[in-house]
Amino acid sequence: MKKWLIAGLSLICTSALANTTLIHNISGYTPTLKGATQSFSVLVVRDGKVVATGNDDMLKQFPEATRYDGHGKTLLPGLIDAHGHIIGLGNNLVELDLRGMTSIKQIGEKLKAYSDHFDGEWIVGRGWDQTLWSSQQFGSAADLDKYVGNRPVMLTRVDGHAIWVNSKAMQMAGIDEKTKAPEGGEIIYAGNHQPSGVFVDKAEELVRKHVPAASEHDVKRALNKASEHLLSLGITSAHDAGIDYTTWQVYQEQAKNKAIPIRIYAMLSASDPKLETMLKAGIIKDPNDHLSVRSVKIYADGALGSRGAALIDSYKDRPGHHGLMLETYDKLRELMRLSFKHGFSANTHAIGDKANRVVLDAYEAEFKKTGGKLLRNRIEHAQIVTPEDIPRFKSLDIIPSMQPVHATSDMHMAEKRLTDNQLAGGYAWQTFLKQGSKIAAGSDFPVELAEPFHGLFSAVTRQDPHGQPEQGWRAEEALSRDQALRAFTLDAAYAAFQEHKLGSLEKGKWADFILIDKDYFNVPALEIRDIQVDETWVAGQLVYKRMVQKDDK
Template structure:
């Protein structure tokens, strides 16, 4: 009897620990290998969260003891990775007034009115995405446009680049009037009579945002999950969350504990977090399933080009005597970079203007003194406008250029006005960087731009908008091939997070993160890339439920 019970126990243990493999067949599969060669396959086998094997047309497929899924001839790719986004902001944006694409100040105001009708309980009216460059007069909005409709509701609307915009009630709560002085690293825009217009640039934004009630822990978690599911629907299986604070980190950890992380997150600690020293002292963080990791910090060196906050070496071509803004003085920036490097963290610094990029590269060069420090793979986020002589420094220093292709197609209407004919040659210079053997990690900077990675692939290859303009592409000599663009959103983005051994490509023992899409991106017209639809998203061998 004991022998029978023992046998039954062993049998039950065997069946309880047995993990059935899955096979998705009848697919048009593509992946890069670790040497960045493009591989084609027709089936993929995986067990739990790991890939077992890729099958080519010549291979015999297994038929027994395996779950078989028919891919119906669809294209399968490794899950795409966005190397620079803002997950919480995106989640919150899905619950705020969407001003993206508004063609006039009046249209933006009307969207706010419509939103308020359905959200009467909101103490503040928050929104983002407006861009005065799309408007006929190309002028910044005025608070008075909102005051007629929102006399008693404070309004804070961010520009598409994440900067600017308040109404009179919000300024009243912040104590802003004609006597208010712009803070260091920021500007309160005033009219001819010295009255604030409602437009705030860079560090001046805090005068308003400090009065906006903080989200509760539960609200933050709900926004994060909403965001991650929406990102998964676009085909993103991993995102580098560019600059988050302690509360955001704790919200992620709560979701980890609930097993409620739809996609992977590589979080960058915000260098301005009040608990920075404690976070650095704790060292790197990684969950066993690699759904949530922390091994980097985010620093912002300057502002954005659209608001003329990007720090340039010479004056803006369309605004004499103005060079933009560095957000820290040299001494402070040096201290921040050195502190993070000394703590063993990868440093990811936002730099858009050529002066900001030069200064950050100079600082990196000063402190990347050993191979160990170089192997931390420090990054420049955006790397938008570069002196031509600085382009080769990325590869020489082992610095990754974390760039967002859709910034180029969004900025093409104003960038040359801001920079002139010479500096523009070092702007959005993807092909020059690739030729100089720099590694470009692809991203979007959502919600500043759309989180859809196929928009990024399209912009990378065509340097056109969705109306195929300009006809030959904007500075087409800087365009990537489809393979190069695909690499930026897969292998390179994984490398930029020290995760190339588990994600970014598909192969034996890699994570089973992949997507099924409706068209073959390697065999269609480049102009059609942005129209790609994601049919399924799988993370850790499980299909993500978008709802």
């Protein structure tokens, strides 16, 4: 039988291609700045940039070019993930991964096995999701103590908006029944009015501040791990949604040394104590377009899964609870004003309908007072928006930065959390496009898997991996294949001020592209999710190749 293996990541060469390269025998597709998706069978690259696309007539026009046979495969522009967490992904690849665990017992056993071979002080993991358990209730410190009680454990929820810790961790953090949750955070209590071990949103910091900070070495390791993984999935550029000061320093050093394998558009974390220091350093634009830093990530509310998303009406499955605003209206305006002052865009996390409304109000007021409307500001997620607020994105020039796979992973949970009325403007991709908004699509890795074809599949079908529901969940908001590809390429590039350099294979732009094993535009919709990347090229150079190995029967 055949077994597919991922080859080791090829290092990007520092020298330019000696000759023009002509990739032929392909089914190529690219969105264009003019709008229409173009098809081609030949791509010509010189010095890392696109010279031309066309048909076999170009073989005669470039007789001296080095030819590369695409073996009839489909070629697309390199995919852009407009919202992810690169260092978080890298860490997730080396730390305790709890994604998909279906019970506390299963998590506990994996934690115990990990602990037996772990020689550090704090055990850190990520990926649990209580909505996958039969109880659908948060776990407790006592649940973790049964498996690891002699060292502190901190496990982050899959969405990053809650942590679950053991008793040793609470002891080291000095947390007891007298501890108060900060504004914008919640401590979940057990029946005896003691902290249960679960801390939501800003309450996480009560524990997190006691965990040793990542070193520059840790960040570099995570960057390399994540880059290798993303390139293997066909992602050549990623928007890093909220970096701290250490990561900001490492990214600049690595860019200077030409040691960033992918392209990164990084947003400064508004919660970092050194935000102003980073802003005063100004916009960072690497001449090779491997690093761009010109925006700030602001956090308005929590997440739907942990009931931290801020809602106008209360949660259907928790009456009286409206979620959490992580910043006040005045603080949001202050952070926007600070960003605009330094020429940085303000990209604000908002999931619930209340958070989206408050954030839109803050943008509108700040635009009138200080300007900044032309900075391509974004709302990250824009998941639950009232129908009357959706047009405000267009009138205020706010880009909805949305993650299609969230809709299909959230749909069952969302219907438990929210009423039909609250969902009326939920995950409303087609509505946004019809009013003229550009959608910057991503995955929110490592909250979701970084797999971009999972996102493209969700965008087109609004179905789970098994093709359910048969007609798609709220199918009127599904995207066409053209629209979905554009959201993961050219419109994502637009959201980073890079549409004239990235996102499509047009003359003069970087030759970032992928070869895939199926024709995205012509396979049955259910097969989009399973498309595999055979090759990834960045600036006209092959940086990843999937190999085939035949096993003996």
